[in-house]
Amino acid sequence: MPAPQLCLQDAENPGCELRIEGNPQTAVVPGPRPGTATVISPDGKRSHVVGDHLEIHARVQEAAARGHESGEAPRANTGVS
Numbered sequence: 001m002p003a004p005q006l007c008l009q010d011a012e013n014p015g016c017e018l019r020i021e022g023n024p025q026t027a028v029v030p031g032p033r034p035g036t037a038t039v040i041s042p043d044g045k046r047s048h049v050v051g052d053h054l055e056i057h058a059r060v061q062e063a064a065a066r067g068h069e070s071g072e073a074p075r076a077n078t079g080v081s
Contacts, residue, residue, distance in 0.1 A: 004021075004022040004063040004064075004066050004067040005019045005020060005021050005022060005063070006019070006020045006022060006059055006060060006063055007019055008020055008039075008047075008049040008050070008051065008056065009049060009050040009051070010047075010048070010049065010050075011031060011033070011036040011037075011048040011049050011050050012048050018039075018047050018049060020039050020041075020047065020049070020060060021041065021063075022060055022061075022062070022063025022064040022065075022066065022067050023041065023042055023060070023064055024061065024064040024065075024068075025042040026039060026040065026041055026042065026060050026064070027039075027040040028040070028053050028054075028056045028057035028060060029053055030053045031048050031049070031053065032048065035050060035051070035052070036048055036049065036050055036051070037049050037050075037051055037052065037053035037056045037057075038053075039056065039060070
């Protein structure tokens with residue numbers, strides 16, 4: 001099963017949506033313009049979306065937690081050493 005995804009508005013192409021996977025390792029930082037955020041996936045892909053970076057980060061983490069709790073997340077739990 002795929003991990004839960006978020007649909008976010010693309011900051012570079014108004015009217016288009018981007019699908020962002022709810023992954024706990026996804027980073028969200030302020031975007032290049034006010035009212036935008038840059039989403040950095042674990043594989044290094046950068047996406048610029050519309051919205052406050054703190055709100056987007058919370059939504060990504062919520063989707064990741066939801067996927068983990070439901071068993072939909074394809075990543076197994078691993079220990080930290």
